[in-house]
Amino acid sequence: MAVDFVLENCKIAKPNGIIEASIAINNGRIQKIALSDAMPKAEKTINLSEKIVLPGAIDPHVHFREPGLTEKEDFETGSLSALFGGVTTVLDMPNTKPFTGSMQDFENKKALAEEKSYIDFSLYFGAMDGNIWEMKKANPIGYKFYLDHPNIVGYSGLKAAASSLENKIFAVHAEDPDIMHANLKKNSAADPKSHGKIRTAEAENESVKAILNIEMGSNKLYFCHLSTPSAVKTVHEAGHFTELIIPHLFLSRENSAELGNFARINPSLKTEEDRLGLWKSLSLVSTLATDHAPHLISEKESTSPPSGMPGVETFLPLLIDSVNKGLLDWTDIARLCSAGASNIFGLVNKGIIEEGKDADLVIVDRKKSWELKTSKLHSKCGWTPFEGRKLNGKIDSVFFGGKLAIDKGKLLTKPGQGKYIVPER
Numbered sequence: 001m002a003v004d005f006v007l008e009n010c011k012i013a014k015p016n017g018i019i020e021a022s023i024a025i026n027n028g029r030i031q032k033i034a035l036s037d038a039m040p041k042a043e044k045t046i047n048l049s050e051k052i053v054l055p056g057a058i059d060p061h062v063h064f065r066e067p068g069l070t071e072k073e074d075f076e077t078g079s080l081s082a083l084f085g086g087v088t089t090v091l092d093m094p095n096t097k098p099f100t101g102s103m104q105d106f107e108n109k110k111a112l113a114e115e116k117s118y119i120d121f122s123l124y125f126g127a128m129d130g131n132i133w134e135m136k137k138a139n140p141i142g143y144k145f146y147l148d149h150p151n152i153v154g155y156s157g158l159k160a161a162a163s164s165l166e167n168k169i170f171a172v173h174a175e176d177p178d179i180m181h182a183n184l185k186k187n188s189a190a191d192p193k194s195h196g197k198i199r200t201a202e203a204e205n206e207s208v209k210a211i212l213n214i215e216m217g218s219n220k221l222y223f224c225h226l227s228t229p230s231a232v233k234t235v236h237e238a239g240h241f242t243e244l245i246i247p248h249l250f251l252s253r254e255n256s257a258e259l260g261n262f263a264r265i266n267p268s269l270k271t272e273e274d275r276l277g278l279w280k281s282l283s284l285v286s287t288l289a290t291d292h293a294p295h296l297i298s299e300k301e302s303t304s305p306p307s308g309m310p311g312v313e314t315f316l317p318l319l320i321d322s323v324n325k326g327l328l329d330w331t332d333i334a335r336l337c338s339a340g341a342s343n344i345f346g347l348v349n350k351g352i353i354e355e356g357k358d359a360d361l362v363i364v365d366r367k368k369s370w371e372l373k374t375s376k377l378h379s380k381c382g383w384t385p386f387e388g389r390k391l392n393g394k395i396d397s398v399f400f401g402g403k404l405a406i407d408k409g410k411l412l413t414k415p416g417q418g419k420y421i422v423p424e425r
């Protein structure tokens with residue numbers, strides 16, 4: 001029996017090196033990796049000489065806004081945008097409407113996403129004051145702790161959760177509420193220039209320290225979107241997980257002048273020195289993510305603009321260009337955008353190109369030059385902070401679950417193909 005595909009002469013990016021081999025794909029899985037004369041017969045053979053093959057990216061931090069905020073995005077448009085960007089698995093955050101803080105709301109969101117998603121996904125469960133029993137019932141990819149939203153736990157809630165849960169991932173948004181409130185008294189929240197004076201590096205660094213002082217038991221902390229090199233170092237030294245997001249690696253306060261409230265994000269963009277420091281600290285980083293947080297242009301232009309920017313579709317493109325610029329290697333992308341999240345969250349069939357794993361693959365033509373344009377992107381929000389960026393290296397095609405899902409910019413699949421992934425930790 002012939003297998004579904006053989007991809008010949010691949011340059012396969014793994015965290016520990018690049019392997020030159022062919023890949024046989026069958027029934028959604030990678031069946032064999034070997035030299036081309038050892039390949040089985042295939043329904044379709046594609047010669048990929050010169051092309052890089054990356055594992056499908058796992059974006060461990062997206063906001064697909066479903067349910068309740070679907071004017072900004074929904075699971076169909078968010079996952080479509082992800083797929084075009086070579087992201088084949090996402091972990092979705094709980095700050096939807098309603099907040100994903102009960103089993104009922106968790107199950108509802110899961111059902112909606114199963115119906116609509118183009119790609120595989122898993123969901124965070126939101127920590128709230130008084131929902132510890134609900135938290136105990138769930139087996140989510142992780143629990144998300146916001147410290148400063150009304151009705152949501154502070155450090156004491158984190159402590160209480162850590163003492164009643166075991167072997168879980170606690171994803172934290174580390175910005176100290178007291179420091180931010182004190183800064184707010186001195187600055188107007190509405191002024192785009194004030195944003196960074198309220199959400200300061202100090203607010204992040206102090207919050208990181210306070211969180212690391214809490215007894216975690218067997219639970220592990222996953223620090224979302226760290227924006228300063230000092231915080232990365234502190235968390236790494238404490239043996240917990242560090243996430244960096246694309247906005248803090250590719251933008252700094254210097255971009256805020258031109259982008260205005262479109263650059264408003266939490267944690268805020270930091271200095272150019274911090275940005276360059278984050279690039280230097282990549283070896284201490286566990287995962288890269290996008291924090292895809294779409295808001296409408298009309299909201300961003302309003303007098304109370306929300307924080308956040310889209311990015312799931314520009315994630316790999318910006319990093320592929322960065323390889324061509326010499327800022328990181330293909331092996332770093334394989335680790336930071338796939339294998340890292342797979343190991344931390346227990347996505348055991350994903351994140352690495354090996355026999356038996358899900359055939360989620362991104363084929364990259366590293367020589368193609370192109371320009372990022374909103375008109376070509378698929379998010380509902382209709383903008384990108386990276387409009388007009390000229391990039392070298394382009395995604396040629398994407399395999400999802402063993403099927404060719406995107407071929408040279410053409411969509412070959414349908415919504416509803418994505419599965420809910422149960423973490424195996």
Ligand code: DOR
Pocket residue numbers: 063095173264265266267293294306307308309
């Ligand atoms: O900038 C942000 N936007 N930071 C967050 O923590 C939330 C996110 C959102 O949901 O829009």
Ligand code: ZN
Pocket residue numbers: 061063093291293
């Ligand atoms: Zn977020």
